[in-house]
Amino acid sequence: MSVKTYRLWMLAITVVVAVLVGWSVTTGYALVPIPVFLAGAIIIYLLRRRVKALTEDERVHSIVNRTSRRTVEIIVILMAIAGATLLAMSQGGSPDLEPAGLTLAYSVCATLIIYNILYTYYNRRYSGKE
Amino acid sequence: MGNARIKNRIRRLRFDHDEMTQQELASRAGCTRQTIIALEQGKYVPSIELAFKIARAFGVMLEEVFQYEE
Secondary structure (H helix, E strand, C coil): CCHHHHHHHHHHHHHHHHHHHHHHHHHCCCCCHHHHHHHHHHHHHHHHHHCCCCCCCHHHHHHHHHHHHHHHHHHHHHHHHHHHHHHHHHHCCCHHHHHHHHHHHHHHHHHHHHHHHHHHHHHHHCCCCC | CCCCCEEECHHHHHHHCCCCCHHHHHHHHCCCHHHHHHHHCCCCCCCHHHHHHHHHHHCCCHHHHEEECC
């Protein structure tokens, strides 16, 4: 399979997954997204194995590394600001905003914890002993 | 990612090797054609491993492909 065909398939699968997840959210079928996500991921994985040409290398990994880090930084800052704002507003007369503020605040904490666990793991894995 | 202090002669060496295509070099070195393009344009500095693979693809020493400029 050529890279172009693989990318077209990936796009099509992403669209189908997005449509099905959107449909499940609007109709209330909460269990649909899990198998849909899993099926999509498995199909993409199997298709990727059929691609003969190289689709990624160290330069792509380097780009992915930087992109991921920047994304985490931006998302964490935006979520922290939004969370703090919502929590402040909930104290100032809009108590219904508190759950959203807490969700964002806990999400930021969870993201930072996971980031630090993974950082420690990879730092140890790729460090020599003195 | 880019480092102007490390220069390379990949384009010249491709020309000297019967005008080897970027795709052919990429296949021999085990990277993508986009990486070869980035290397030739000085926008990317490869890992030691890829640098050795590229040198090996041309059948020359590493220093003949990459030069560090003080």
